[in-house]
Amino acid sequence: MAAVGTHEAEQTAASRWAGGRSPFDVGWGKLMMWLFLMSDAITFSGMLVGLWTLRLGSPTWPDRAHIMNIRLVGVMTAILICSSTTMALSVYETRRGARRHAVWFLTATILAGFAFAALQATEWTHFILDGARLNTNPWGVPAFSFTFFIITGYHGLHVVGGCVYLWAMAHRIAKGLSRAGGLEVAGLYWGFVDLVWVFIWPSIYLL
Amino acid sequence: MHHHDPEIMEHENMALPRTFLTAWLILLVLTAVEVSVVVVFTLPTALRVTILLITACLKASLIGAYYMNLKFERLVMSYIIVIPLIALALVMFWGVVPDAARILGLR
Structure with a gap:
């Protein structure tokens, strides 16, 4: 797809690797976003490996199917997938010059993000009312609620932060202040959250 | 990817929403599979874990390729992003699991 990367046929491999105006044929904004996402990915990897260390080192681990509403979280997962799709379509519409459509798709993405965060808040409420705290819970494995709150909380912050980011982008696209390249960078962030x-x-x- | 023929580009552009919608449908089906192997079907643990790991990898690949545009970037970009992360996950897992298993008395 020519629209995503800006490829200049006359550019030689040497000049690409030299890191001149656009290393890897990627604009600086996109490259910086990827750099941020890589470091964020390492943070999340650390958290998940931490979870699995605690989990595998624990003699027991509570049965989630009895404590949590797996179907509800399945719906949350589907909502996030839908929002990634509307995000991609929004970038596509911006690139076509259809700003109105793009803003509608962005609005759908933001609403889906808030819906996800609201359902996550419901999950948390149930979990807390059941007696779960950061350092203790009724199921006898403190690490269980600790990892739950830290990991889903950190991800939830990304979702809410992403909604604010996309809100700002929707405003900028509507006013013609940002173009497709900027929205694509926002789309990378949203894809990462998913x-x-x-x-x-x-x-x-x-599991 | 490297041509600038307007007719082909127009065709590609129209194909793009279809690609996104196809990825969307596959992702939803994979999520339904994930939920069903836990909530609906009673499977042996090893089979359930295998299915969940495969579906997670498939979903991650689809999102990375189509929603994060890696399919449309230079291949070297994908390598630079994906290889270190997979290496990190494997190294951390290998470093951590034996210790955890020892605590548990499995080793």
């Missing part, structure tokens, strides 16, 4: 959930959701709820 990508990380792909690993959090089986680790916390399913």
Whole structure:
């Protein structure tokens, strides 16, 4: 797809690797976002490996299917997937010059993000009312609620932060202040939020 | 990817939403599989874990390729991003699991 990367045919491999104007044929904004996402990915990896260390080192681990509403979290997962799709379509529409459509798709993405965060808040409320705290819970494995709150909380912050980011981008696209390249960078962030959930959701709820 | 023929680009552009919607449908189906192997079907643990790991990897690949545009970037970008993360996950897992298993008395 020519629209995503800006490829200049006359550019030689040497000049690409020299890191001139756009290393790897990627604009600086996109490259910086990827750099941030890589470091964020390492943070999430550390958290998930921490979870699995505690989990495998613990003689017992509570049965999530009895404590949590797996179907509800499945719906949350589906909502996040839908939001990634509307995000991608929004970038596509911006690139076509259809700003109105793009803003509608962005609005759908933001609403889906808030819906996810609201359902996550419901999950947390139930869990807390059941007696779960950061350092203790009724199921006798403190690490269980600790890892749950820290990992889903950190991810939830990413979702809410992403909604604010996309809100700002929707405003900028509507006013013509940002173009497709800027929205694509925001789309990378949103895709990452979905990508990380792909690993959090089986680790916390399913496995 | 490297051509600038307007006709082909137009065709590619129209194909793009279809690609996103196909990825969307596959992701939803994979999520339904994930939920069903836990909530609906009673499977042996090893089989359930295998299915969940495979579906997670498939979903991650789809999101990375189509929603994070890696499919449309230079291949070297994908390598730079994906290889270190997979290496990190494997090294940390290998470093950590034996210790955890020892605490548990499995080794």
